[in-house]
Amino acid sequence: MKRYLVAGLCLVLVACHTASDEFTYLDTGDSQVAFYSEKKALNLIEYPNAHSGKFVYKLDSVNPYSGTFYMNVSRIFPEKPKKALLSAWVLSDKSNSNLNFILEVRDDHFNQKEWLSNNAMQKINKNNEWVYVEFEYDLLDNQRNAPENYLRAYLLNNSPNEIYVDDVEMRFY
Numbered sequence: 001m002k003r004y005l006v007a008g009l010c011l012v013l014v015a016c017h018t019a020s021d022e023f024t025y026l027d028t029g030d031s032q033v034a035f036y037s038e039k040k041a042l043n044l045i046e047y048p049n050a051h052s053g054k055f056v057y058k059l060d061s062v063n064p065y066s067g068t069f070y071m072n073v074s075r076i077f078p079e080k081p082k083k084a085l086l087s088a089w090v091l092s093d094k095s096n097s098n099l100n101f102i103l104e105v106r107d108d109h110f111n112q113k114e115w116l117s118n119n120a121m122q123k124i125n126k127n128n129e130w131v132y133v134e135f136e137y138d139l140l141d142n143q144r145n146a147p148e149n150y151l152r153a154y155l156l157n158n159s160p161n162e163i164y165v166d167d168v169e170m171r172f173y
């Protein structure tokens with residue numbers, strides 16, 4: 001158990017170059033394949049019905065955030081990405097939950113330029129089953145893809161109910 005926890009908490013950036021014009025960053029919560037994060041995630045838990053592997057993020061009122069993607073635009077992509085797609089697999093009681101997908105645009109002094117929030121509950125049509133949810137962001141708007149910018153992306157549970165999240169992915173193209 002402890003060995004798995006250590007592996008799960010070892011947050012290492014892994015980029016997957018899936019096509020000539022696309023970069024993907026995947027956080028399975030399970031091993032070295034995880035987002036870069038400025039701090040350790042305290043809410044990775046072993047879950048019998050994980051979407052992948054053994055670990056998922058448990059978002060509740062104590063730890064409402066998933067792992068955070070956080071990267072300078074100039075490092076994300078060889079050329080300026082035009083769009084970003086934030087996706088995840090979500091398991092919740094849809095009637096009582098409030099999950100948001102967040103993209104922040106920050107400058108090189110960590111000042112927030114934009115905070116973009118999308119409510120995912122309209123896309124979650126099953127109770128307590130894994131559902132795939134995605135939101136696309138236009139990075140050409142407001143010069144979000146300027147090389148000096150930083151992008152932060154994560155999921156935020158705004159309800160007191162437990163929501164489980166697995167395989168959070170940021171894709172740029």
Ligand SMILES: [Ca+2]
Pocket residue numbers: 028029030050051052053054055056166167
């Ligand atoms: Ca997993």
